Amino acid sequence: MEEFRTGHGFDVHALTAGDRVILCGVEIPHSHGLEGHSDADVGLHALTDALLGAIGDGDIGSHFPPSDPQWKGASSDRFLRDAKARVLARGGVIIHADVTLICEAPKIGPHREAMRARIASILDLAIDRISVKATTTERLGFIGRGEGIAALATATVKLRS
Numbered sequence: 001m002e003e004f005r006t007g008h009g010f011d012v013h014a015l016t017a018g019d020r021v022i023l024c025g026v027e028i029p030h031s032h033g034l035e036g037h038s039d040a041d042v043g044l045h046a047l048t049d050a051l052l053g054a055i056g057d058g059d060i061g062s063h064f065p066p067s068d069p070q071w072k073g074a075s076s077d078r079f080l081r082d083a084k085a086r087v088l089a090r091g092g093v094i095i096h097a098d099v100t101l102i103c104e105a106p107k108i109g110p111h112r113e114a115m116r117a118r119i120a121s122i123l124d125l126a127i128d129r130i131s132v133k134a135t136t137t138e139r140l141g142f143i144g145r146g147e148g149i150a151a152l153a154t155a156t157v158k159l160r161s
């Protein structure tokens, strides 16, 4: 018997002084940076939580506590690879991943295909199983004021039950 499960994830990081952000594994020159213990990649953090959610295996903070100095400045593909390994260890297969980045800037469109390719590479999936979308909050709230960037993610996995 096989069953399909869907998990979701959400993350926010504050914008701070800097000259680049890393979103969905892609470095983008920007007027600010993202604040965080790791590389602050909100997209990969949300997607990591979506995969962990699908298999009911805690969250990114429980596996990689921000209090642990070894994750300082860590490249977030490491977190996503760990979540993938946890799915595989359960005999699971990742079917699809869908990420929505929520920000006023930088513009995501020009980087969308690079982000899809990066996620596909990390998860070892065909690119047509990966979606990256972007929206703004119409200048409302903390995202609209450019104080931070948020990301939502959904992932579907097939498990043997």
Ligand code: MG
Pocket (backbone or CB within 6 Å): 011, 012, 013, 036, 040, 041, 042, 045
């Ligand atoms: Mg995070």
